[in-house]
Amino acid sequence: MPKSRRPGEVQVTIDSERVLLTQDDIRRAITRISHEILEQNRASRDLVLVGLHSRGVHLAPRIADSIERIEGFRPVVGSLDARLWRDDPDVASRQPLLPSDIPNGVDGKPVVIVDDVLYTGRTIRAAMEALLDFGRASRIQLAVLVDRGHRELPIRPDFIGKNIPTAHGERVQVRITEIDGDDAVVLGREN
Amino acid sequence: MTNPTTAVGNENGGVAESTPIAPSGEVEQVVVPRHHLLDLDDLAPAEITDLLDSAVSMLEIAGRDIRKTPALRGKTIITMFFENSTRTRVSFEQAGKILGADVINVTASASSVSKGESLLNTVKTLQAMHIDALVVRHPHSGAPYFISNHTDASVINAGDGTHAHPTQSLLDLFTVRNHLGDIAGKKITIVGDVLYSRVARSNIIAFQKMGAEVVVSCPNTLLPDEWQIGSTLGEETGFGGLKLARNVDEAVDGADVVMALRIQQERQDAGHLPSLREYSERWGINATRMALANDGALLMHPGPMNEGVEISSEVAHGAQSVVEEQVRNGVAVRMAVLYTLCAPGKSIRATNGDEV
Numbered sequence: 001m002p003k004s005r006r007p008g009e010v011q012v013t014i015d016s017e018r019v020l021l022t023q024d025d026i027r028r029a030i031t032r033i034s035h036e037i038l039e040q041n042r043a044s045r046d047l048v049l050v051g052l053h054s055r056g057v058h059l060a061p062r063i064a065d066s067i068e069r070i071e072g073f074r075p076v077v078g079s080l081d082a083r084l085w086r087d088d089p090d091v092a093s094r095q096p097l098l099p100s101d102i103p104n105g106v107d108g109k110p111v112v113i114v115d116d117v118l119y120t121g122r123t124i125r126a127a128m129e130a131l132l133d134f135g136r137a138s139r140i141q142l143a144v145l146v147d148r149g150h151r152e153l154p155i156r157p158d159f160i161g162k163n164i165p166t167a168h169g170e171r172v173q174v175r176i177t178e179i180d181g182d183d184a185v186v187l188g189r190e191n
Numbered sequence: 192m193t194n195p196t197t198a199v200g201n202e203n204g205g206v207a208e209s210t211p212i213a214p215s216g217e218v219e220q221v222v223v224p225r226h227h228l229l230d231l232d233d234l235a236p237a238e239i240t241d242l243l244d245s246a247v248s249m250l251e252i253a254g255r256d257i258r259k260t261p262a263l264r265g266k267t268i269i270t271m272f273f274e275n276s277t278r279t280r281v282s283f284e285q286a287g288k289i290l291g292a293d294v295i296n297v298t299a300s301a302s303s304v305s306k307g308e309s310l311l312n313t314v315k316t317l318q319a320m321h322i323d324a325l326v327v328r329h330p331h332s333g334a335p336y337f338i339s340n341h342t343d344a345s346v347i348n349a350g351d352g353t354h355a356h357p358t359q360s361l362l363d364l365f366t367v368r369n370h371l372g373d374i375a376g377k378k379i380t381i382v383g384d385v386l387y388s389r390v391a392r393s394n395i396i397a398f399q400k401m402g403a404e405v406v407v408s409c410p411n412t413l414l415p416d417e418w419q420i421g422s423t424l425g426e427e428t429g430f431g432g433l434k435l436a437r438n439v440d441e442a443v444d445g446a447d448v449v450m451a452l453r454i455q456q457e458r459q460d461a462g463h464l465p466s467l468r469e470y471s472e473r474w475g476i477n478a479t480r481m482a483l484a485n486d487g488a489l490l491m492h493p494g495p496m497n498e499g500v501e502i503s504s505e506v507a508h509g510a511q512s513v514v515e516e517q518v519r520n521g522v523a524v525r526m527a528v529l530y531t532l533c534a535p536g537k538s539i540r541a542t543n544g545d546e547v
Contacts, residue, residue, distance in 0.1 A: 097244070097248035097530075099251065100251060133260075
């Protein structure tokens with residue numbers, strides 16, 4: 001059950017839910033994504049992983065840990081709250097902004113944006129714009145745990161945990177232990 | 192809440208959509224987002240904490256090489272200053288510009304106000320130009336409340352008469368929190384003009400609201416008549432728990448924060464002070480007095496400083512002084528205020544963790 005839901009966070013009543021990824025599935029997906037990131041970036045020691053608030057911030061260090069186990073070095077991990085760059089502040093709630101921090105910046109480095117669910121692509125557009133203000137990355141890539149489709153912008157992920165075709169009325173919920181108390185990806189249908 | 196100073200107009204004028212807080216501050220619920228920032232007395236502690244939390248991110252953005260975000264792109268903010276100001280006006284202007292808004296400055300002396308246009312007509316004129324926020328400084332207490340009743344724009348009080356200066360208090364809270372962590376339980380000593388200072392009034396309210404112990408020290412002539420030096424105020428005053436120290440040394444003793452306020456020349460002219468020199472000797476903050484405060488205590492001043500009067504040059508620029516930091520934090524805090532009030536879209540907030 002949710003441990004610390006942020007005040008104001010949308011709580012949707014779900015009348016049915018189906019577990020799509022278990023804790024082990026998530027672990028395996030992160031391990032595979034880590035291999036792919038290393039392969040695509042030729043194990044660059046400059047690699048920077050930037051997690052998006054709120055759940056991406058917890059996924060990025062897991063990928064970093066996994067990369068360290070595989071390759072013996074840990075990429076720099078940063079965090080980003082891109083709400084100030086969004087074009088739809090109606091959706092961006094007025095919760096307090098969360099800290100953005102990318103140690104040592106991104107100039108000339110390959111950056112992987114890490115988020116939980118890729119949906120319309122608007123968050124990622126905002127994140128890319130926010131990232132450009134940090135400096136000129138040599139390359140920006142995108143890793144997501146779930147791609148649920150319904151893109152409204154020409155944005156595609158480079159690394160995907162699982163493709164989950166969904167309907168608009170459905171809700172994909174990624175649960176992360178640090179926030180929600182357990183690890184799971186759940187598909188629910190809204191009332 | 193009664194004020195030692197006079198506030199013209201309705202206490203809650205213009206902020207009817209916000210729910211007044213319970214005095215205990217335990218269960219606050221703000222049902223509709225705030226539209227104006229006129230005073231801190233009707234802000235719940237959780238709302239203040241939200242603003243300070245957002246200011247942390249804003250400070251990071253304000254310190255970048257590229258200080259620009261599109262958050263308030265296409266919004267127009269007008270700063271309307273009927274009193275002179277450097278730091279507050281520039282800081283609001285910079286805050287608005289970093290957030291991507293267009294900021295237009297109106298000063299009374301260079302506007303039609305100098306031709307005799309009334310405040311109401313000035314506001315109506317600006318309103319006709321579809322502005323989103325109006326930052327107001329006015330020599331008359333309550334003027335921002337009056338303005339908020341005659342415009343759709345968000346009104347932000349940048350200092351009204353002797354009444355309130357909410358963004359100054361927010362930046363003071365932010366500065367103290369950055370250095371000392373939690374504000375609750377800290378001893379905050381305010382030395383200076385309590386009767387007329389809007390900074391004193393707003394800071395007493397703000398720091399008490401966040402759980403600090405507030406002590407003031409000043410000449411008897413700069414206290415409201417019914418307040419007795421050496422006493423602790425009761426709840427009926429609206430400043431329950433405020434301690435009125437017998438002398439400045441007692442006030443500074445064991446303080447975590449010492450805040451010196453500017454002594455305005457007008458006060459001396461009005462006979463409130465015997466002489467600036469006597470004030471300096473009896474209430475001025477110098478190294479000897481600062482030594483009575485806790486180790487690591489902060490020295491604050493809202494500026495502009497009269498060095499050698501309420502604060503000695505030695506401590507004003509010493510290791511404990513955070514005066515310049517206050518100015519830097521002012522931009523971040525005002526960014527948080529402008530963003531919270533002016534960003535399009537309304538989210539609904541409850542502090543008990545549930546969606547309303």
